[in-house]
Amino acid sequence: MKTLAVIGCGLIGGSMALAWKKAGVVDQVVACDLDEEELDEALDMGVADSVTTSIKEAVTQADIIAVAVPVLAMGKVFSEVARYMRKDAIVTDVGSTRCTVIRKAREGLGDRFDRYAPCHPIAGGELPGVKHADADLFKNKAIIATPDIGMDPSVMRVIEEAWEKTGAVVQTMSPELHDDVFASVSHLPHVLAYALVDMIARESNAQIKLGMAGAGFRDFTRIASSSPVMWRDICLTNREAISQELQRYRHELDELQRAIDDSDSEYIEACFDNAMRNRRGLVFTRKAEKRTE
Amino acid sequence: MKTLAVIGCGLIGGSMALAWKKAGVVDQVVACDLDEEELDEALDMGVADSVTTSIKEAVTQADIIAVAVPVLAMGKVFSEVARYMRKDAIVTDVGSTRCTVIRKAREGLGDRFDRYAPCHPIAGGELPGVKHADADLFKNKAIIATPDIGMDPSVMRVIEEAWEKTGAVVQTMSPELHDDVFASVSHLPHVLAYALVDMIARESNAQIKLGMAGAGFRDFTRIASSSPVMWRDICLTNREAISQELQRYRHELDELQRAIDDSDSEYIEACFDNAMRNRRGLVFTRKAEKRTE
Numbered sequence: 001m002k003t004l005a006v007i008g009c010g011l012i013g014g015s016m017a018l019a020w021k022k023a024g025v026v027d028q029v030v031a032c033d034l035d036e037e038e039l040d041e042a043l044d045m046g047v048a049d050s051v052t053t054s055i056k057e058a059v060t061q062a063d064i065i066a067v068a069v070p071v072l073a074m075g076k077v078f079s080e081v082a083r084y085m086r087k088d089a090i091v092t093d094v095g096s097t098r099c100t101v102i103r104k105a106r107e108g109l110g111d112r113f114d115r116y117a118p119c120h121p122i123a124g125g126e127l128p129g130v131k132h133a134d135a136d137l138f139k140n141k142a143i144i145a146t147p148d149i150g151m152d153p154s155v156m157r158v159i160e161e162a163w164e165k166t167g168a169v170v171q172t173m174s175p176e177l178h179d180d181v182f183a184s185v186s187h188l189p190h191v192l193a194y195a196l197v198d199m200i201a202r203e204s205n206a207q208i209k210l211g212m213a214g215a216g217f218r219d220f221t222r223i224a225s226s227s228p229v230m231w232r233d234i235c236l237t238n239r240e241a242i243s244q245e246l247q248r249y250r251h252e253l254d255e256l257q258r259a260i261d262d263s264d265s266e267y268i269e270a271c272f273d274n275a276m277r278n279r280r281g282l283v284f285t286r287k288a289e290k291r292t293e
Numbered sequence: 294m295k296t297l298a299v300i301g302c303g304l305i306g307g308s309m310a311l312a313w314k315k316a317g318v319v320d321q322v323v324a325c326d327l328d329e330e331e332l333d334e335a336l337d338m339g340v341a342d343s344v345t346t347s348i349k350e351a352v353t354q355a356d357i358i359a360v361a362v363p364v365l366a367m368g369k370v371f372s373e374v375a376r377y378m379r380k381d382a383i384v385t386d387v388g389s390t391r392c393t394v395i396r397k398a399r400e401g402l403g404d405r406f407d408r409y410a411p412c413h414p415i416a417g418g419e420l421p422g423v424k425h426a427d428a429d430l431f432k433n434k435a436i437i438a439t440p441d442i443g444m445d446p447s448v449m450r451v452i453e454e455a456w457e458k459t460g461a462v463v464q465t466m467s468p469e470l471h472d473d474v475f476a477s478v479s480h481l482p483h484v485l486a487y488a489l490v491d492m493i494a495r496e497s498n499a500q501i502k503l504g505m506a507g508a509g510f511r512d513f514t515r516i517a518s519s520s521p522v523m524w525r526d527i528c529l530t531n532r533e534a535i536s537q538e539l540q541r542y543r544h545e546l547d548e549l550q551r552a553i554d555d556s557d558s559e560y561i562e563a564c565f566d567n568a569m570r571n572r573r574g575l576v577f578t579r580k581a582e583k584r585t586e
Contacts, residue, residue, distance in 0.1 A: 122505070122507050123507075124509075142505070142507075177501070180498075181498075181501060181502050181505050182505070184493050184496070184502045185493065185502050185503070185505055185506040185507070185510045186507060186509055186510065188489070189489065189509055189510055189513040189514075190509065191549060191553075192485060192489065192513075192546075193513060193568070194564060194565045194568040194569070195542065195545045195546055195549055195564070195568070196481070196482065196485065196542065196545075196568075197567075197568035197569075197571050197572045198545065198564045198565075198567045198568040198571075199541055199542055199545045200477050200478065200571075201567055201568065201571040202567070203477070205473075205474075206571075208470070208474060209474050209477045209478050210478070210571065210575055212415070212435070212474050212475070212478055213478040213575065214415050214416075214435075214478070214479060216479055216482055216483065216515075216516045217478045217479065217482055218575075219512040219513070219515050219516070220482040220485075220486060220512070220513055220515075220516060221482075221568075221572050222509075222512050222513075222572075223509045223512070223513060224565075224568045224569060224572040225569055225572045225573050226569065227569075228562050228565035228566040228568075228569050229562065231565055232558060232561045232562040232565055235553050235561050236553075236556050236558060236561070239553055239554070239556060242553060243550065243553050243554055246546065246549070246550050246553065247550065248492055249488065249489065249492055249546070250543065250546055250547070250550065252488045252489075252491065252492045253485075253488055253539065253542070253543055253546070254543070256484060256488055256539070257536065257539050257540065257543065260484075260528050260529075260532055260535060260536050260539065261532070261536050263529050263532060265525060265529060268525045268528050268529070269521050269522065269525040271487060271488070271491045272487045272491075272517075272521035272524055272525055273521040274490075274491045274494055274495070275486070275487040275488070275489075275490035275491040275494065275514075275517045275521075276487070276490075276517060276518055276519065276520075276521050278490050278491075278493075278494040278499075278503065279490045279514050279515075279517040279518045280518050282503055282506065282511075
């Protein structure tokens with residue numbers, strides 16, 4: 001009888017509970033959240049077999065503890081978990097940034113850090129909350145395992161195998177590379193999409209403009225519907241990498257501003273053409289992306 | 294027996310030919326393009342009943358002449374059209390920018406300008422070329438009519454009614470408002486998507502990064518697959534409006550850079566939250582966008 005405790009029962013925590021149970025990785029799920037409405041929803045949907053607002057109550061009975069709260073809240077959760085977890089229990093988390101979270105786990109879990117195995121599922125949806133949880137959310141999607149000093153490879157294997165049973169594809173990289181890669185292809189695009197909608201919404205004729213928005217705008221800004229708190233935390237916990245990519249991007253826009261103002265036709269076309277060729281070239285990635293839809 | 298001459302037989306020109314014929318607005322189509330492969334494709338697909346590389350040949354036999362070349366090429370085309378068009382013929386165009394194109398039409402068409410009725414279909418696709426032409430591309434989509442001094446309302450009516458027969462929804466606004474609105478919700482997002490892909494593609498670990506790109510990146514950068522020449526021309530012909538919106542956006546990013554570097558949690562969350570609420574609020578627009586898919 002294996003029990004999974006999900007701390008933070010939103011879209012990802014709830015989907016993980018459904019997926020791991022469907023895959024037979026665990027037999028029962030106890031969901032822990034501060035939001036009792038989310039917990040009721042989790043019970044109604046069969047995401048959890050039992051619910052509690054107490055980390056202690058959730059953790060004491062768990063074989064595996066999955067931390068799925070916004071990353072800035074993880075430090076406090078890890079120390080609570082360390083205090084009540086069973087000696088043989090395993091702790092994992094699904095945070096979108098790695099270096100900061102692993103440092104928090106090191107501090108919070110203390111001598112239990114060797115029972116910790118971080119795996120970041122490259123999956124999600126712009127609509128948060130357990131009501132959008134989906135047992136197949138992780139099918140054919142990438143799970144990034146980020147082993148680090150002081151972790152136990154055999155513990156990592158348990159979590160990796162669990163994810164593989166849900167149909168996900170596990171890849172391994174260093175926490176630093178993970179944070180750099182996702183700052184570019186995930187975190188920065190979220191910042192840019194939020195920035196565009198925020199800017200237009202504050203213009204005098206915002207309603208006319210938003211009323212004329214077409215399919216291009218819809219897709220470009222889809223991720224601007226994502227949870228502001230989750231993405232605020234990602235910006236704060238992957239600050240260095242995102243800051244560096246944002247600076248690079250601002251330099252790119254400085255050049256484009258100059259080129260547009262100077263009607264520098266060659267520069268504009270060269271930039272657009274390089275982007276087009278690389279974007280259209282993302283055939284393999286597109287397949288991967290199709291799988292990650 | 295009504296004949297439509299399409300000058301520039303790509304995705305939009307070809308789709309317009311198919312849609313207008315399907316709607317019974319015209320009986321036959323003559324397609325004119327410099328690219329003979331596109332013309333062969335147009336014949337094979339039944340987009341055109343006859344093809345030619347000569348504007349003169351296409352125009353002399355036409356009741357309606359639709360100019361669908363990249364906007365920077367339109368000036369030259371308008372003067373050619375004016376030289377050979379029949380007295381009772383009508384000229385329209387499908388360009389994505391209005392003020393510059395209308396000025397070019399005024400110059401190029403001369404005393405035939407009163408036979409000109411510009412209508413911009415808010416439709417398209419990131420894959421160019423007549424092979425992607427679609428008779429239903431304009432169904433339930435917006436067509437922006439931009440009447441201006443010296444145009445004949447009865448001529449505009451003919452083109453508006455033709456578009457309505459294809460299932461499109463005609464709206465009217467001034468050329469200036471059109472260019473301002475689409476600089477914000479269409480032109481700027483294209484520039485931003487091209488800029489991000491171009492930037493990442495030029496980084497040392499571009500392939501690792503692009504290889505990890507997920508659904509968010511796919512949707513955010515979909516429009517970066519669009520035709521570089523078409524979008525270069527849009528930047529050059531709607532330069533003032535795009536330049537202004539790009540400056541505004543760069544100020545927005547300056548503030549976000551500061552907030553991220555200072556870990557200004559309140560600022561970041563307020564910006565993301567305002568964007569999220571406005572983006573999720575695009576219910577009507579989303580429906581409109583569904584229609585424009």
